[in-house]
Amino acid sequence: GTSMRYFEARGLTVNYDRVRAIADVNLAFDEGQVASLIGANGAGKSTTLRAITGLVPLAGGEVWFDGARIDQLPAPRRVEIGVAMVPEGRRVFPQMSVRDNLLMGAYARKDRGAIASDLERILVRFPRLKERLRQGAGTLSGGEQEMLVIGRALMSKPRLLLLDEPSLGLAPLVVRDIARLIIEVNRDEGMSIVLVEQNSRMALRVSQYGYVLETGRVALEGPSDNLLNDPKVKELYLGG
Ligand code: ATP
Numbered sequence: 190g191t192s193m194r195y196f197e198a199r200g201l202t203v204n205y206d207r208v209r210a211i212a213d214v215n216l217a218f219d220e221g222q223v224a225s226l227i228g229a230n231g232a233g234k235s236t237t238l239r240a241i242t243g244l245v246p247l248a249g250g251e252v253w254f255d256g257a258r259i260d261q262l263p264a265p266r267r268v269e270i271g272v273a274m275v276p277e278g279r280r281v282f283p284q285m286s287v288r289d290n291l292l293m294g295a296y297a298r299k300d301r302g303a304i305a306s307d308l309e310r311i312l313v314r315f316p317r318l319k320e321r322l323r324q325g326a327g328t329l330s331g332g333e334q335e336m337l338v339i340g341r342a343l344m345s346k347p348r349l350l351l352l353d354e355p356s357l358g359l360a361p362l363v364v365r366d367i368a369r370l371i372i373e374v375n376r377d378e379g380m381s382i383v384l385v386e387q388n389s390r391m392a393l394r395v396s397q398y399g400y401v402l403e404t405g406r407v408a409l410e411g412p413s414d415n416l417l418n419d420p421k422v423k424e425l426y427l428g429g
Pocket residue numbers: 205206208209210211228229230231232233234235236237387
């Protein structure tokens with residue numbers, strides 16, 4: 190028989206009005222993997238994440254997660270079953286403290302007792318946030334705000350974490366910190382992650398498997414190491 194992967198998107202197609210944003214996008218990976226989506230501006234990376242989370246309607250296709258079809262579930266229900274997205278743009282609650290921003294990530298949880306211990310555990314991984322717990326989130330640096338939105342998503346106890354352009358606009362050394370953080374969350378917690386990045390080199394180094402999107406379609410896919418060494422990927426996405 191056919192064996193179902195932990196996550197499968199089959200034939201994802203999304204239109205904005207009459208304009209086709211993505212067409213027949215297929216993704217598949219196993220539990221505990223990081224899959225990256227790379228591609229130019231407008232290639233459809235963010236739209237693919239929105240299709241997975243239910244923020245845009247599908248014109249076609251299916252999404253399967255841990256053996257269940259989820260594309261007919263309303264978006265909040267998908268969050269409840271463990272699909273969490275960190276959208277592009279680091280939207281922290283600027284007037285609230287770092288601590289309260291993190292706790293907001295747990296708003297839908299019912300296991301009140303576990304929330305405090307999860308906060309402690311997450312702060313061990315994010316020492317820069319731990320040092321700034323009482324600081325207003327709006328005063329954090331860009332890299333710290335990115336850590337905060339990732340930490341906030343982790344407070345929802347996701348099983349699948351979707352990250353949209355976490356490195357956007359950050360200095361190279363800070364990008365390295367974010368990359369290390371993603372690697373650690375994947376390795377230490379076995380977190381399954383879909384990473385959307387314009388920084389193709391970073392994305393392919395962090396992920397085990399990669400997809401190259403071009404004008405709404407998967408143009409190329411494969412183990413990230415292979416893509417890092419692919420002449421076409423090198424020329425078009427890794428700066429030669
Ligand atoms: P970027 O890195 O610039 O965010 P992307 O690869 O994530 O690019 P998408 O944002 O998914 O690409 O956009 C895919 C296509 O859909 C583009 O042509 C874009 O202009 C279009 N698009 C995206 N959002 C909307 C929207 N809300 N309404 C209409 N068209 C949209």
